Amino acid sequence: MLLPWEYGVRNLARRPVRTALTLVALATVVMLVFVVVGFIRGLEQSLAVSGDKQVVLVYSVTSEENIENSSILAQTPSLLTASLNTAVRRFGVTHVSPELYLGTRVKTDEGDGGLGLVRGVTLSAPLVRRSVKLIEGGWPGEGQVIVGRLVAAKLGSSDESLLVGKSIWFEGKEWKISGRFAAGGAAYESEIWCKLGDFQSTTKRQDLSLVAMLLSPGGSAAEVQLFCKERNDLELRAIRETDYYASLQQHYKPVRLLAWFVVALVSAAGIFAGLNMMYGAVAGRNREIATLQAIGYRRRAILASLVQEGVLLAAAGSLLSGVIALTMLNGIAVRFTMGAFTLRIDSVAILIGCGVGLLLGVVGALPPALKALRAEVATSLKAV
Template sequence: MLPFSYALRNLFRDPSRLAQTVGGSALVVLLIIAAVALNQGMDSVLSASGSPRNVILVGKGSEESIERSEVQIDAESSAATSISGIESQLGVTAISGEISYQAPIRTGSGKEHQALLRGVSEKALLVHTSVRLLDGQFPGPGEVMVGALAHRNLGVKEGELAIGKSISFGNSELRISGIFTAPGTVLESEIWFDRNDLATLTQRETLSSVTLRLDSENIDEVDLFTFQRNDLELSAIREDHYYEKLSMFYGPIKIMTWVTAALVAAGAVFGGLNTLYAAFAARIKEMATLQSIGYTRLALLVSLIQESLLATLTGTLLAFIVAFFLLDGRTVPFSVGTFTLTLTPPVIFTGLLAGILLGSLGTLPPAIRCLLPSLPKALRSS
């Protein structure tokens, strides 16, 4: 086998080729890291938003969109008295009738921003157990409570949604009374209203949904209630299943992310292959000379792969550095909330694997072509 130092010295024989290889591999790996982080972030926030013990009652035909659902107001009290197995704390039943609404609001800057609004009562905290009040208090009449990531979803500065500031919805101005967190869920991007306020502002006489928290994951009692109360026209769906369906809805977006990354990466890969073909073609005589003094073609192939791996792994390291500063911890808004890009072990492993494959499998075609000519023919090449 050739010494490793031989591959290391050859790496710097052509600085321009080295820069192209490092830059191309860095671009490919960075795109793959971004695609994996985007898809993983979206999946994780949707899967964490639903609890298997929470059941959502929505209007029939609206199982895929709570915003379009309409539920009679008395469905909340009917469900509370008719369904056994609902969790309670200090005698308060964990059931929450809510209004979900998506509409533009105005912050202090005067600009309109599309926001996710939820009209709730204090019982919502018994159902959405991940919600914690960071500062301030639960909203009363004329007040709202904002999620810790709501400013990212709206694209405004955090200070515009501080306690004591105001937002405008329609012709009404509402004071921000509190800030809450719900780590890893879409709730953290929402703005919570007093339910009566939101009903008045949106001129609604119905709820969007009724969410209840059960003692167990068995929802048979809830299904029975919906069958018995045909007059309410309700459908029951487990909260985690609802968000799973949302994840499937965003499947085409995930595919487009991969397609875009693949197209750009393909251009970089083909450019890198052309560079390697040209570089290795100029070394056919060199390879033949090494064969003539006793080195096997396999040893030469390993050396060429080592040389390429050094360049691509350098590019991979560069991609991870860029991803750490530009992607890690960045929040990305989408229609139902925001999610955070994180360099988790699976993301890092995928990026590293991509760099190794680029340096090994990507090198094989030009390297084999370089070593393919017979020894006499290769020695006579100019």
């Protein structure tokens, strides 16, 4: 026969201070799990939505995966459009975007700032980068820029310093912010965009970093790749944008593995903390446990009641952490080497966080409960 369900609930209420401390400890551990898993999910989501399977990137073969180090001829876009018929062409406009992309020191008018990512583009960029949408202001003119919604996080600045009408400085020049854009969580959201010609003259560069082509329905990325191989004098390589960001997923795989290792360490630390708390909670109840055995309750029934208390505390701690994570952590911008992304507390993060919490409740309660049940009933009844 099992002990009544209310027995375990009442036991938690009889020791309010100890119960509250245990609840806070469990909630803190689960919150750390939410933060780390949210980081992993946010990084994966940002890389997953950045690529467009209809877009092909053409850049220098010597730059490998680092497009910032790429340098190709300014005539590359015209060579591609003249030699290939794979890009979308509407109303006489070919959907090909020549771009100059580099990392540089950016300063705001509030005196803060950091290393930013700047992309020089033309009016054809929105035709190719189809996820980019202006959410405020207008397209940049001479000496103007538009900023992604995560640029402030990338620079370590406040959102107020990057409002429309404010100024930023990079490459020794002042730039006015003419607008802000979003890209559905893509990597572009941590970038600063300006006019290509303006950026080239400021940096005293006439080359490009890459060319992005939007393939027509009948176009093939293989044709672009074949052209790059045949024109080996240009030292170009072509890759689908989705494949490029998939390679970045592999590049950041050690970071993700390290993050999962941190989840395991935090969970292990939580289990030991739970053991310590539960040992303290059970140690003063030897007489109670012995009395329950003396009046006829089996050891497995008492064990189930003690585990029930641990699970109830763990479930409450997980619920508390889940609510805080969803309302306060979800969507927080995080600065990273590739730019910035947002923490993502999705269904996977909730499942893992709450699963770890319930595991702490079960594993933390079992050893001290088993130890208390092994003691002799007569000896425990005499305990003070």
